[in-house]
Amino acid sequence: MNWQETRDFLIPCFPESIRSELLLLQAGELREIRLRADRPTVFVTATRTVKLPWSPGPLQLQALVEALSGHSLYARAEETAQGFLTLNGGHRMGLCGRVVHRKGGPVVTDVSSVCIRIAAQWPGCADSLVPLACVGGQVQSLLVIGPPGSGKTTLLRDLTRQLCSGRSAHQAAVIDERGEIAACRDGVPQLDVGHTCDVLEGLARGQAVPWLIRSMAPEVIITDELGSESDAAAILDAHACGCAVIASAHGFSLTDAASRPALAALMARRIFRHYVILSPEGGGQVIAIHDRNGAMGAAAS
Numbered sequence: 001m002n003w004q005e006t007r008d009f010l011i012p013c014f015p016e017s018i019r020s021e022l023l024l025l026q027a028g029e030l031r032e033i034r035l036r037a038d039r040p041t042v043f044v045t046a047t048r049t050v051k052l053p054w055s056p057g058p059l060q061l062q063a064l065v066e067a068l069s070g071h072s073l074y075a076r077a078e079e080t081a082q083g084f085l086t087l088n089g090g091h092r093m094g095l096c097g098r099v100v101h102r103k104g105g106p107v108v109t110d111v112s113s114v115c116i117r118i119a120a121q122w123p124g125c126a127d128s129l130v131p132l133a134c135v136g137g138q139v140q141s142l143l144v145i146g147p148p149g150s151g152k153t154t155l156l157r158d159l160t161r162q163l164c165s166g167r168s169a170h171q172a173a174v175i176d177e178r179g180e181i182a183a184c185r186d187g188v189p190q191l192d193v194g195h196t197c198d199v200l201e202g203l204a205r206g207q208a209v210p211w212l213i214r215s216m217a218p219e220v221i222i223t224d225e226l227g228s229e230s231d232a233a234a235i236l237d238a239h240a241c242g243c244a245v246i247a248s249a250h251g252f253s254l255t256d257a258a259s260r261p262a263l264a265a266l267m268a269r270r271i272f273r274h275y276v277i278l279s280p281e282g283g284g285q286v287i288a289i290h291d292r293n294g295a296m297g298a299a300a301s
Contacts, residue, residue, distance in 0.1 A: 001089030001190070003027035006118065009088055013067040017054050031149075033116040037061050046282065058110070065111050068093055078202075081105040082178065090119035090183030090190035119183060121191055125151070125284045126159035132274045132289070133159060133246060139170050139220040141239070141271055144248040145257045146278030152248035153180050153224050155284040157191055159246065160222050164194025173198045173218035175208040181224060197222075205234035213241050220244040232262040239271050253277060254290050267294075 001009065003026070010033075011019045018041060022030075025045070032044035041052040056064065066073055069085050079085050084094045096113035099106045133142050146152045160181065163170045174197055176182050182189035182199045189199055198216050200208050205223060212218055221238050226249045238245050251257035254275050258264050266272065270292045277288040289297045 001091075001119075006089055006091070009091075010068075010116075013064050015054055018052060021050075021052060028120065028122075030118050031120075032118065033114075035061060035064070035114040035116075037112045058112070061111055061114060065093070065095065065114060068116070077102075077105070077107055079179075080108055083108075084178070086179040086183050086185060086190070087116075088185065088190065092117045092119065092180065092183070119191060120154050122154055122158060122284065123161070123192075124158065126155050126162060128286060129155070129159050129276060130162055132276070133163065134170070135273075137168070139163065139172075139244040139246075140273040141220075141244045142246045142274050142276065143226075143257075143263075143266075143272040144246075144276045144278065145251040145254065146248070147250065147252055147280045149282050150278040150280055151282055151284030152278060155278070156222060156224055156246065156248055157181050157193060158284075160193045160197055162194070163220065164197040169194060169196040170219045171196055171198075171217065172220045172222055173200065173212040173216050175203070175205055175212070175221060175223040176201050177204060177208070177223075178225075181222070204230065206230045209234040209238050213238065213243060218243060220246055222246045224248045225250070226266075227260065227262060229262045229265075232265050235266055235271060236269065239269075245271065251277075252280065254288075254294060 007022050011022055029045045034042040035056055037058045038055055041054045043050045068087055076085060080095060084092050087093055094115040095108045095111055097108050098110040100109050133140055144152050144155055160172060164172050174181050174193060176199050179201055182193045183191050184199055184201055200212060212221060221243055226247050235245050249257055249263055258267055273292050275290040276286055279285040279287045
């Protein structure tokens with residue numbers, strides 16, 4: 001979805017006071033809409049956080065969630081059990097409130113808070129990483145490190161698109177456990193990840209890596225938010241099978257990331273050819289690049 005299509009999707013679900021604010025925003029400005037029962041609506045933009053006058057009551061909040069989900073909230077209980085829903089266009093609606101346990105798993109029944117994260121596609125934002133990720137026609141392993149909101153997922157998505165497009169497109173597989181990279185709906189990516197990319201959703205990396213190696217034979221596996229020991233074991237398995245891995249992880253620096261045992265294990269094995277550090281200011285801005293030994297090179301422009 002472009003910004004016009006996103007506004008057309010959101011506007012019918014909100015009252016006039018919020019519609020008018022949406023109409024004032026330009027493409028790329030809005031990052032999040034945060035709603036809490038009986039409290040003011042908040043817009044988080046690229047440069048500021050704005051409190052708006054609409055304070056939805058519990059019933060209004062529930063109606064909003066139903067409308068955004070296409071009136072299929074409880075039919076998508078498997079998704080809501082993870083705390084969020086993927087919306088049309090790849091946008092993501094996080095849910096918080098009272099959780100009850102049913103046969104199919106936990107379900108949010110009384111929604112008290114909603115966080116709508118606006119999916120962003122910035123074609124070309126990963127231009128500077130392509131020479132790192134593809135050397136001599138072969139895809140190389142790469143780890144993107146940055147704090148929350150720094151643009152890690154957006155950067156991964158555009159890098160995937162570039163690797164999987166054109167005449168020299170590579171065979172890639174995305175492990176999209178939480179639906180943030182490709183944002184599939186009914187098996188179709190809502191966000192552009194290229195024409196030679198396969199997407200596996202809803203499966204943890206420990207299961208997803210052998211699944212993809214056996215079934216899709218990718219040149220590279222792309223995934224986000226590494227952090228656990230099981231994640232590290234899965235990445236080591238992919239490496240042992242000769243498959244490159246491009247991934248992201250939380251952190252403010254290489255030293256910060258290396259303080260986490262799971263990532264330290266991968267670094268010790270020199271799994272990644274390069275480490276890319278993003279600015280906390282957001283926008284996918286690269287501020288440092290390290291080689292597999294930790295030596296720093298010039299920051300990408």
